[in-house]
Amino acid sequence: AELLRRGGHEGHEGPAGPAGPAGPGGPGGPEALMLQLRRAVQEVVKQSSWWERRGEDCCILGAAFLLLPPAFLLLGSAHLPGLCAGVLLMGVAHAVITIKGAHLASHGGLSQSRAWARVWAVFFIEVCGCFPAQAAVQAHVQMHHAHTNVLGLGDSSLWKLPFLPRAVYLFVAPLALPVITPLVALAHLRGRGAAAGSRTVAMMALGLLSQYWLLVRVSGFRAPGALLCMLLCRALFSIPYIHVNVFQHVGLPVFSPSRRPRRILQMSHGVLNLHRIPLLDWTFGHSLISCHVEHHLFPFLSDHMCLKVKPVVSRFLMEKQLPYQEDGYLSRLRLFYRRYQELMVLAPPITELVGVQ
Template sequence: MELERKEPPEDRSAQALLGELERQVQDVVRASSWWERHGVDCAILALSLLALPAGFLCLRFHNVLAFATGITILGLCHYTLTVKGSHLATHGALTESKHWSKILLLFFVEVCTAFPAEFGRFNHVNMHHGYTNVVGLGDSSTWKLPCLNRYVYMFLAPLLIPVLTPLVALERLRQEELRMALRTLGLISLGLYSQYWLFLNVSGFKSPSSALACMLLTRSLLAHPYLHVNIFQHIGLPMFSPDKKPRRIHMMSLGVLNLPRLPVLDWAFGHSLISCHVEHHLFPRLSDHMCLKVKPVVSKFLHDKQLPYNEDSYLSRFQLFLDHYEEFMVQAPPITELVGMQ
């Protein structure tokens, strides 16, 4: 008879810690209303959709203040729908209905963001969340461009994101089956052409080039913090090898970092990407508002159990990446040895 394989004591201890934290968080979730679980974030997304007409109409007026107001409204709404909306829809955090989750995923990821929904979900949920900071799997290496120097990467490269996103989507569609590729291509085209048509027919732009330039401007408004946040919260923290990765609670407490509350980014990106990223990685199906609500529970638990709870300011991380760009973004990251934690 084959002997039963026993789980190491340290693995059982880590699993017990995670189970204890999950019970505390679930108590908070069960005591919360639908409005807290989903309603707050759905309302923010609905307000962003309702504000779009005002943004397009502001661009009809021929003065600098109205133009700046219109660009700000459209840019903020664009990032709220494409970053916050896509992120929550990818995790199924906007609704408990599987049918509506699928519809919202297609709307926010393909129509609004111009990116294949299933590919985005697999890369983010299965790889990044499943193997957070595991080298070669979920280590955020897709954000690394070693050919660029630190100043080009930090200051100029973000402006290319609105152009690169649909181009990467088109390259990915070549690997999809024809039916799925045609559906995705149709939804992406619908989203891009709708915005282009609104610039021409509602905002009153006279030429296609001016409409396209304004599209690029609105889609670049928060491109810098978007790129920065994606690298600040993982790269430069402990990295793990695929064959020696730690248990989940250690992986997330060591390899994830929270930024402080930043009102504009809280609104456009969501708490789970800014000040509650640790909570989000531990409980990815929670909405942004619920991540914020369980944050005191998670931070107290990790501190009480003497586990890491990484926090740093945006400016501090920015300076760190400028000073250590070669180490973090060009060279291969060193593997962290977790003595006594595995």
């Protein structure tokens, strides 16, 4: 409730201007609309139990960790079905932990304690996700959320490779994400203090080496097989992850830094929800799939709370004649495949962000 009273966001809410879809000021202006919506959402949060605010998402993360022991055992199977089942379990667990867990941790959504929030951020982002927590929070929370679709600041796309053909970009290149991420992570460490950089490298190495050691000791892999298995499991959801990353912002209005709209207008015009996809909703989190608009308006809400306030937010925006944008995964995929040149090759460069999205 305190975060919602502060605006649910610590980012900049720039002045309205004619370059963006800004409404009139005064009692019925964007500030008043955002205040009304914030109060309505705050009322829902106040009436929600701890289970709804945090418990359900913590249980999903716990279930992902419980999948790991059977996954390691199945990966040691001599039979192909058992091996495939192990890869599937390991891939699902890794996606839940490194996407849903890291995303919630970047927003401090796993604990009300600031100290514990920092611990969870280091664990989920650095140990599990192999990326510097500080860089991830800065790129995602301070840039992407504060400056969503603002030219030169907060474009959503971490994956702009306009020199690639569309089929390679959409269906092949994302498989390299498990290799690219730690390399980019090391680049982010340049210029940081020796102590902070050493800690981050140690945390990243802990995550990689512990998985490798378990694959060798428990699953019975030799070195090349263990490395290949790590790559396969970590890349299992990389294609839909990249798709989701670009589908929900790219192709929507882009704003000028000096003439940007107010927050409620910026998010309602520059963010899109995908229709519910059970596997991705529970693996990536509702806030990254079917409740992305709600997440951008109130980024400190958990995945489950975003789902709970979704009817309130959608009804409010539609009553106020503001956009509430939704589309299907396959519909967006067809759009990007058909208009790849326009949306991804000829689009103006905005920023380069890699990390939690």
